[in-house]
Amino acid sequence: MTEHTLLEVKDLKVQIPTRRGVLTPVNEVSFTIGRGEIVGVVGESGAGKSITGSAIIGLLDRPARISSGSVTLQGEVISGLNEEQLRRVRGKRIGTVFQDPLTSLDPLMSIGDQLSETAMAHLAISREAAREKALQALIDVGIPAAESRLDAYPHEFSGGMRQRVVIALALIGEPDLIIADEPTTALDVSVQAQVLMLLKRLCRERNTGVMLITHDMGVIAETTDRVVVLYAGRVAEIGNTEQVLTSAKHPYTRGLVGATPNPANMDGDNARLNQIPGSMPGLLALPTGCPFHPRCSEVMPVCKTEQPALTPLGDTTIACHLATEASA
Amino acid sequence: MNDSLISVQSLSRVFDVSKPWLNRVLSGQKRQTLKAVDSVDFTIERGTTYALVGESGSGKSTIAKMLVGLLKPTSGRVHIDGVDLTNASAADIASTRKRIQMIFQDPYASLNPRWRVRDIVGEPIDAFLNVSGAERTRKIDELLEKVGLSSKDGAKFPHEFSGGQRQRIGIARALASDPEFIVCDEPTSALDVSVQAQVLNLMRDLQRDLGLTYLFITHDLAVVRYMADHVGVLYLGRLIESAPRQELFDSPAHPYTQMLINAAPRVDGFGRMHEAADGEIPDPISPPSGCHFHPRCPQRLDACRIEVPVVQHTGRRAVSCLLHGQS
Numbered sequence A: 001m002t003e004h005t006l007l008e009v010k011d012l013k014v015q016i017p018t019r020r021g022v023l024t025p026v027n028e029v030s031f032t033i034g035r036g037e038i039v040g041v042v043g044e045s046g047a048g049k050s051i052t053g054s055a056i057i058g059l060l061d062r063p064a065r066i067s068s069g070s071v072t073l074q075g076e077v078i079s080g081l082n083e084e085q086l087r088r089v090r091g092k093r094i095g096t097v098f099q100d101p102l103t104s105l106d107p108l109m110s111i112g113d114q115l116s117e118t119a120m121a122h123l124a125i126s127r128e129a130a131r132e133k134a135l136q137a138l139i140d141v142g143i144p145a146a147e148s149r150l151d152a153y154p155h156e157f158s159g160g161m162r163q164r165v166v167i168a169l170a171l172i173g174e175p176d177l178i179i180a181d182e183p184t185t186a187l188d189v190s191v192q193a194q195v196l197m198l199l200k201r202l203c204r205e206r207n208t209g210v211m212l213i214t215h216d217m218g219v220i221a222e223t224t225d226r227v228v229v230l231y232a233g234r235v236a237e238i239g240n241t242e243q244v245l246t247s248a249k250h251p252y253t254r255g256l257v258g259a260t261p262n263p264a265n266m267d268g269d270n271a272r273l274n275q276i277p278g279s280m281p282g283l284l285a286l287p288t289g290c291p292f293h294p295r296c297s298e299v300m301p302v303c304k305t306e307q308p309a310l311t312p313l314g315d316t317t318i319a320c321h322l323a324t325e326a327s328a
Numbered sequence B: 001m002n003d004s005l006i007s008v009q010s011l012s013r014v015f016d017v018s019k020p021w022l023n024r025v026l027s028g029q030k031r032q033t034l035k036a037v038d039s040v041d042f043t044i045e046r047g048t049t050y051a052l053v054g055e056s057g058s059g060k061s062t063i064a065k066m067l068v069g070l071l072k073p074t075s076g077r078v079h080i081d082g083v084d085l086t087n088a089s090a091a092d093i094a095s096t097r098k099r100i101q102m103i104f105q106d107p108y109a110s111l112n113p114r115w116r117v118r119d120i121v122g123e124p125i126d127a128f129l130n131v132s133g134a135e136r137t138r139k140i141d142e143l144l145e146k147v148g149l150s151s152k153d154g155a156k157f158p159h160e161f162s163g164g165q166r167q168r169i170g171i172a173r174a175l176a177s178d179p180e181f182i183v184c185d186e187p188t189s190a191l192d193v194s195v196q197a198q199v200l201n202l203m204r205d206l207q208r209d210l211g212l213t214y215l216f217i218t219h220d221l222a223v224v225r226y227m228a229d230h231v232g233v234l235y236l237g238r239l240i241e242s243a244p245r246q247e248l249f250d251s252p253a254h255p256y257t258q259m260l261i262n263a264a265p266r267v268d269g270f271g272r273m274h275e276a277a278d279g280e281i282p283d284p285i286s287p288p289s290g291c292h293f294h295p296r297c298p299q300r301l302d303a304c305r306i307e308v309p310v311v312q313h314t315g316r317r318a319v320s321c322l323l324h325g326q327s
């Protein structure tokens, strides 16, 4: 951990006891986010992206709980804090943006009141100053005629404008970190581009770190500095975004990139998308060894019995026996 | 030589979206209508894929439903292999119907959960083909294998399958009546990319092997680029540009097409900062006058507020924009 590290997630494990056994949706996940750095967390549905995000901000739904590992924010371990302490971390130090803006907004309170109350809760400022700040926040996220919109309610905004308001709300407490879980998945492509550009610009200007959760490789490429690829609750590959996407070392990452239509594989009559056979396993039926091995085109005998450790290979780091073999 | 299987002419659909009668009378409001599809024209050549792309509410699903007969057009015509579906005898419509099938976005909602896969796939066989007994069973097994499932899967129920496998069941059912034309409404939008790739590849293989014609509807330009021969772009119910795939992506003519292509995230777009287009899709009940796109258009002229652009044809491209060759 360097002095620029904002967030450090170390060996994070989340478990959910159920009648049919203990599920482990997040398993020994480790990564860091630096100040002002945008880190993507990508993977197909069920990979454990959202639960990782919830675990970091202490919003796991019971009976899910962090069973081991730690989350450290600016040198302070926040994974052991009680609910009251966590509430202060959320909003003030970590802002959140979710796929559905309505989960973050109170339908019965005006936008201006929500913004200024949040500002007052987290910053020692007067009501007047908070109102000023709320107006500036709306202007910053590009709400047209912001002054006249302060008294409007969430339902009076379009989907894209609502998500802008949520970003304003996430940023108004001047947090060091934003966790955004599929923030543009419900938006049309033109609005998605607007919202992503906005998020990127504001976080760069304020040196805010971002954990951007998405299933979209294109969004990862255009928005993030580094990327964590999750598969079945584990980190499959981690590294600089451009390096991971252009020279992926883990067969799963390579498969994902090849399955995403892109100029290299989609033009021409002979073009063919790369197929990964099968689909992500359920948590009750996780394969032994490397969880990806039944779908892997480069499976070796060791993959069926042993979980590979994260090992550097070339420019990225992968949890794959191809790397452990190479470094042996 | 142009060999079109599907021809759509001035197809329109208007929905009545008025408040209930009493509320309307009490609050003194007029009837309200919504033009979901507005004079759309296109043809699809036999054995090819025509993709309709557009953001939500642009009228894609409404067009799909009119083509398969789930919804009546308000006006306009749909010809399938020369038969005018909007104005044909009941017998002609019945014999044409079995040549058209549909694949839906949601493989969960579109399969009856209480039916075994065998019965789901067999339903169109019973409805349209004169096949029974061992031959029917053989045909169902063959269909399941064709879409990458096994004949044993016929005995199972939909909930025993993953999303991608359920979409394969949907495809097997669509193929069961030996159709020539399949309308696919966002068939992979609910699937993960690795599974989407399986389904898209399967659909291309089936097209090649069976000579199928597709209307492929999606909001995802990357998928369009992989699947389409010809592409039509919809905005608020109007077809604003259509062109062969390569032409459309290499040199989009309409400012809206340009904006869409620019806004789509690209796996090779590292650190790209794009000038995102302004605004959002307006209320379809009272769309902007003139060209519907004018309030968001970076290249708009004064006339765009007033004049509805007439479609201009150059080669195989059609564009409705005042910037393109109108006096």
Ligand SMILES: Nc1ncnc2c1ncn2[C@@H]1O[C@H](COP(=O)(O)OP(=O)(O)O)[C@@H](O)[C@H]1O
Residues within 6 Å of the ligand: A016, A023, A025, A043, A044, A045, A046, A047, A048, A049, A050, A051, A052, A061, A064, A282, A283
């Ligand atoms: N409360 C819960 N009980 C049991 N399983 C759960 C619960 N919440 C999530 N899961 C499972 O945990 C896995 C990861 O979920 P999630 O983090 O939401 O995935 P992602 O966001 O990557 O799509 C999934 O397999 C999901 O079904």
Ligand SMILES: Nc1ncnc2c1ncn2[C@@H]1O[C@H](COP(=O)(O)OP(=O)(O)O)[C@@H](O)[C@H]1O
Residues within 6 Å of the ligand: B015, B016, B017, B034, B035, B036, B054, B055, B056, B057, B058, B059, B060, B061, B062, B063, B284
């Ligand atoms: N049954 C209906 N009644 C009223 N409005 C409808 C109905 N079906 C669709 N619409 C409206 O028609 C427009 C086009 O819808 P749709 O064809 O579903 O668009 P898309 O599939 O492109 O998202 C939308 O504004 C939608 O709200």
Ligand SMILES: [Mg+2]
Residues within 6 Å of the ligand: A049, A050, A051
């Ligand atoms: Mg999620």
Ligand SMILES: [Mg+2]
Residues within 6 Å of the ligand: B060, B061, B062
């Ligand atoms: Mg639709």
